[in-house]
Amino acid sequence: MKLLVGTDLSENAQNALDFALHLSKAHSSSITLLFAYTPVYDFAAQTAEYITTIEQQATKALQSLKKICNKEGIETNYLIEQTAPSSAICAESEKGAYDLIILGSQGKSDFPSKIFGSTTSEVIRLSRTPVLTIPASATFKAVDTISMAMELNREDIVFLGQLIALTRHYKLPYQIIHIKKDNDPLPEIPFSELSMFLKDRFPELSITFDTLNADQVNEGLQQYAQHHPRTLLTMFSKHHGFFDYLFRTSHCAEMALHTTTPLLVLKSKKP
Numbered sequence: 001m002k003l004l005v006g007t008d009l010s011e012n013a014q015n016a017l018d019f020a021l022h023l024s025k026a027h028s029s030s031i032t033l034l035f036a037y038t039p040v041y042d043f044a045a046q047t048a049e050y051i052t053t054i055e056q057q058a059t060k061a062l063q064s065l066k067k068i069c070n071k072e073g074i075e076t077n078y079l080i081e082q083t084a085p086s087s088a089i090c091a092e093s094e095k096g097a098y099d100l101i102i103l104g105s106q107g108k109s110d111f112p113s114k115i116f117g118s119t120t121s122e123v124i125r126l127s128r129t130p131v132l133t134i135p136a137s138a139t140f141k142a143v144d145t146i147s148m149a150m151e152l153n154r155e156d157i158v159f160l161g162q163l164i165a166l167t168r169h170y171k172l173p174y175q176i177i178h179i180k181k182d183n184d185p186l187p188e189i190p191f192s193e194l195s196m197f198l199k200d201r202f203p204e205l206s207i208t209f210d211t212l213n214a215d216q217v218n219e220g221l222q223q224y225a226q227h228h229p230r231t232l233l234t235m236f237s238k239h240h241g242f243f244d245y246l247f248r249t250s251h252c253a254e255m256a257l258h259t260t261t262p263l264l265v266l267k268s269k270k271p
Contacts, residue, residue, distance in 0.1 A: 001029035004098040006089045006123070009035065009061045012104035016134040017065065019262070020102045024074045026169040031069055032096065033062055033078040036088035055080055086122035093129040100166070105133035105256050105263070121253035124237065124265050130166070131265045133256045143262065145231045147175045149221055152187030152194065159236040159266045164202060166264075167232075173206040175231075179220040180211050218255050225261045234264045 005020045007013040020031055035058045039051055062078040069076035081088035093101055103120050124131050146167055150156045164174075176194070178187065191209045198207050214220030225233055235252045252265045 001027040001100070002096065002098045003029050003031045004034060004089065004093050004096065004101045004129070005031055006034050006036075006085060006101065006103045006119070007062075007065075008085075008104075009058065010104070012134070012136045014065075015136060015138065016102050016104040017069075019132065019134050019138075019140050021069065021072055021074060022140040023100070023102075024069075025072070029099075030075040031077075032092070032098070033065055033076065034081065034089060034092055035062060035078070036081040036083055036085040038084055039082065051082070085119045086126065089119075089123050090127045093127055098129055101127060101129050101131045103131065103133050105135050105259075120256050124253040124256055128267050130162070130267055131256075133263045133265070135260050135262070137260060138262045142230050143170075143232050144172065145175055145228065146170075146172050146234065147177055147224065147228065147231045148234045148236075149177050149179065149217070150236070152178050152189045152191070154188060156236060157189075157197075159268075160198075162266045163234055163264070164205070168202075168205065172232075173208070176207065176209045177221070177224060178209075178211045179214050179217045181215060182213075218251055218258070221255060222258055225259045229261060232262045232264060233259060234266065236266050237268065 001024075003020050003024060005013075005017055007017065017031075017033070023029060024031055037054055037058075039047055039054075058080050062080070066076045066078055079088075079092065081092075089101060089103075092098070101123060103123060105120050120131075120133055124133070146163070148160065148163060150160070176191075178191075191211075195207070195209065198205070212220045212224060214223065221233065221235075225231065233255075235255060237252045252263075256263050256265070
């Protein structure tokens with residue numbers, strides 16, 4: 001398993017790396033640390049000095065993080081890219097065929113370049129690789145459940161298989177959440193049918209079900225996260241075309257900026 005960890009070398013980035021280390025140990029994974037920045041072009045001499053300074057600082061910091069990972073027995077390397085962070089992360093995830101991208105979702109840094117905030121949203125929108133976002137207050141050891149927001153249709157079964165493949169090693173209980181609006185039609189798959197399927201396919205897993213009433217999906221999930229601060233929340237991002245990207249708000253990207261729990265966004269395999 002290959003993990004790509006985007007970092008702006010802030011305290012929250014270190015928190016995201018801590019998650020990556022725990023995941024790596026469970027899956028015998030390798031880690032690639034990626035630092036990206038966009039120079040502010042002014043006078044040529046000042047730009048050259050800025051680039052030299054930032055890359056020297058980044059190299060020193062990344063080498064230190066690599067040593068920490070190596071001491072944990074994790075194969076680790078790092079990259080420095082002179083481009084927009086979201087573009088660098090998405091391009092590297094495709095080129096390197098990574099299994100998971102890990103990013104901080106909040107945080108402040110004194111470093112000249114910051115990777116969080118809008119970059120996290122853009123990566124969730126554009127990447128075809130699953131994305132795990134880590135808020136500043138989250139810790140891996142505090143996670144005690146894995147929650148899945150599902151529309152209860154047959155397409156979601158594929159995502160469910162992806163999730164279990166990524167997380168079954170942690171031996172945590174799962175909870176499937178369905179956000180119901182007042183006038184919603186009956187789901188394609190009722191909980192009873194899904195429960196029978198999962199018990200037959202994954203008899204060793206502990207899986208429960210919960211229906212939440214909310215006018216908006218993200219509103220319901222934010223309320224759930226507030227009442228379950230120790231969960232790892234999972235959302236499924238289905239493929240949308242170019243015009244969908246321009247005019248449709250991504251529930252997953254929006255959720256990553258507001259939830260106080262770790263958020264795993266699984267991606268559709270459709271091109």
